[in-house]
Amino acid sequence: MKDIIAKKVKDMQPSGIRLFFDLVLGMDDVISLGVGEPDFVTPWQIREAGITSLEEGYTSYTSNKGLYKLRMAISRYLKSNYGVEYSPDDEILITVGVSEAVDLALRALLNPGDKVIVPQPSYVSYGPVTELAGGTAVYIDTSRSGFKLTPADLDRHIDSRVKALILNYPSNPTGVTYTRKELEALKKIVLKHNILCITDEVYGDLTFDFEHVPFPSLSGTKEHTLYLNGFSKNYAMTGWRVGFACGPKEIIAAMTKIHQYTIMCVSITGQMAAAEALHIGRKPVDEMKREYRRRRELICDGLSELGFTFFKPQGAFYIYPSIKSTGMHCLDFARGLLEQQKVAVIPGTAFGERFTDRLRMCYALSYEDLKEALRRMKLYLENKR
């Protein structure tokens, strides 16, 4: 069959990186800094709740919006931790991770030709999913402002076709996050232009140096915010696939319409386990966070000693160093590092084509592996000289 695949899908994946990934997956004994998830297993109490739910026969569909007890627990969690109020009845939707929530949001919002602002470097899905939904992604390069979107840059890029801004903080791939003051300044622009802020805060609980500030906790933003979060990163539950979206009734209702036809509902086992996670509270999250913070210091020190420059991450478990000093393209660097030293990193261009001198490294690794990876990178650089 000729041209069986839709053009917009054909155009989606930057091909160079796919080849690199195939190379990694075919090799053994690789120390991988190329992962996008915690190295911890989901805490036992949470796994046990999932197992128990199966034993008790919870194997059916749930309501499209998700289990009421989970929506209720999310509502309480947001209120008690951040003072943000969302009604479990019609302002919260349980999704298959934040990924589905991003997809639903963009499909629910965009008409052909609508634009979405995506500060770059950005998580890989925002641009392609915007395009799939018929919209156009407007990328803003943030590398001159510490990988943070500035109010002036945002203001300058908004025209009458811009419907939404996607924020993600702490950020994947940079680990950079925003202070309250910076968010207040961005808020002014969002309100001034009457656009929606889709805020992906899946790493919010993993903020190291100060308290995380959810966008909808800023006064006057609730009607202009779609807040996305989940259980994957904070509770180390990536494989369970449970996330959620909170926002104005009208938007949640529109997203639920698509969700009911495409997904129906999130797996009940995952939802039961997620409810238990919130029941346990922050203790396991804080323990893992302290561990990530210690590893951050290890990798920052190690990379500095190797002569890399970077903006110090303040959350999540990624760092996005520059390899400009080597004069190499990130794809060549990553391929060489993998082939010669068996260390996998993600080429920076995965998060924006212009970032040819960047790499994303995930430091959710044991101290031993982290130190060994740094040692091998040192060898790699020495052999290059």
Next chain:
Amino acid sequence: MDEILEILEKDARVTPEDIGRMLKKKPAEIKKTVAKYEKDGVILKYKAVINRELIKDTNSQVRALIEVNITPQKDLGFDKIAERVYSFPEVASCYLISGTYDLLLIVEGKDLHSVAKFVAEKLSPMEHVKGVVTHFMLKKYKEDGVILKQKEENKRIAISY
């Protein structure tokens, strides 16, 4: 708990240099703090957690949990008799506990007979010891927070966003 202790409790081999890196402190400062913990007896010793199930040599050991009922001594309570009990090298651990008996011991020996002999000849005849119940351990699943099984395989895929 101090983060230095949190780190060392998980892995006692992390160097002061690395701890210093992780906590943004000078190695000398970490060494000083650790030395103080050692001096104050907060850190008692450093040891390896060994999975004896995997050692196939002839020096394997048996362990028993032993409940001991004792008569407390006037003015001295349980401490004096506990000291006499735990001073035996066979006693690996000794706890005073609430409930139907008083001391809980973990006793080690090279075989069943040597433990039985210790109980019969040393422990039971002791003054103030009213009775003992011996439970031989059959299998160890978890010890001091460590689950005793072969190293787990890596379940994460090497590349993900």
